[in-house]
Amino acid sequence: MTLSIQLGIIVGYLLFALVIGLVAYRMTERTAEDFYLASRTVGTVVLLFTTFATLLSAFTFFAGPNMAYAWGPEWILVMGLMDGIIFAILWYVIGYKQWLLGQRYDYVTLGEMLGDRFASRELRGLVAGVSLIWLFPYVMLQQVGAGTALEALTEGAVSYAAGAGLITLFMILYVVVAGFRGIAWTDTLQGAFMLVTTWIAFIWVLVAVGGLETATGTLQNSPATSEFLALGSANYTPQWMLSTAITIGFGVAMFPQVNQRFFVAGSKRVIKRSFALWPILCVLLFVPSFLLGVWAQGLGLEMGESGNILPVILSEYTAVWFAALVIAGAMAAMMSSSDSMLLSGSSYFTRDLYRPFVEADLSERREDLIARVGVVCFAVATFFASLYNPATLFELGDAAFGGFAQLALPVIVALYWRGTTRTGLIAGIVGSQVFYLSSLFVPVIPGAYAGWTAGVVGMLLGLALTVTVSWATTSVVEERRSRYFEGLSGD
């Protein structure tokens, strides 16, 4: 019963998404800019929800409640600070400037924007290369997750490889056909779906349990959760909470699929509205979603085989069809995040690696074609990697947010300090990446420094390197500094 409902909902969703994709395809011009950025015409609702869904989808449904279940409700504060405030401020500091520059010089990727300013093909390739090193394993993890989930859902009737393969095939089909416009539309539906179902689940469980005070009261009575109500714990130290909020908050802004959304707004007004509504949207989702995880612990529910707590509490206190709906929705959300990553990953590859280094003279039509071929190659490669799921890639995917966070400060310095030089920026990027990778793979480099994570330390190192090396070197004649500092105006 549950199985057929879940499968029905998933298949129904996929078909629905395909219809949306086809509608989007009919509206699409055959240019790379339209394929990647919907020609920079996105409105407030779509921008808000596509960013929201890309950033938060599967994480909010699964990992967030799991975290709150294991460690307590402080996770609400960490996520609120990280996504609701730090990311919002970066949306202005990095995102708005990127949008203005993109409008003016038609940039499609971060690497393109930096490479142009510093007149350096190598810098452009470096930014894209570093991003792909982190993105590739992260996409692979999504496929591993989807394959595992399908196998568990069908109780082995669909094997892991077949499940991951089917999902990959669908993703390729969808992304190649729909492009950014279609993805943004399905994201919008998903974001709204996610918000509404989370609140229904929250109220449903509350009514079943007997109210807010009873639900929280169970936390005081259980030894496992007696510490949950006091702010802070052995796990939630101030250093850890801040390190996590800072690295993930900055990392998110450099994640290709999020960073590329900085370019897509149709007008300044769209960015302003999204920016002001953002913290409210975050808190509206985090509080109910993570409290469900916390209560599951207080109510003494076991995590079970799926490794996720949300399905457990939903099956315990709500109707079968509703639990199935939420789980299917969460899987769909996971796929749509992968769609976005696949699209931006392929844009970094074709625009910043293929075009500058292999075939410089591309017509718009041909670039559009190569963009779609890039999607296929990227997806197939991550699929094959997911079949083997090598330990190194797994670890890289797991640390991806920290890896992207290393890019943020050098990029901000480049955007705002006229004295930044090409050598300085390259030194900052390479230095922080080498340090962060070493902290993961070289045993003598520790992962924590007086409670602060290597992610934060690496960010500071990148900042220091960018500034000191820029200061010690002079800018090259052909650099185009004025591009970032003159004539930028939204009015």
Add this chain to the structure above:
Amino acid sequence: MSRAEFVGWGIVGLVLCMFAIPWFLWGTETLVAGLPLWIWWHVGWMLLASLVFWVFTKRAWGIGIETDAGGIQTANGTESGLEERGDSP
């Protein structure tokens, strides 16, 4: 935009980051209407952040980024055209 305003908004941003987690309630477990007081503080703080961001978009948007020299011309038209586009999915 004056330098004082620029610095002022920078401080506002830092304060918003600093007190999203109510450090002064560290270790307390006072319950208000069934939830710890520190969760209510956080909810209120996020609403305040939205309000502050909204005021920022009205009064100081562009600070530190836009320069006064010249408007931004795009392939699709002038900046007045930019304001009109979008807002439909």
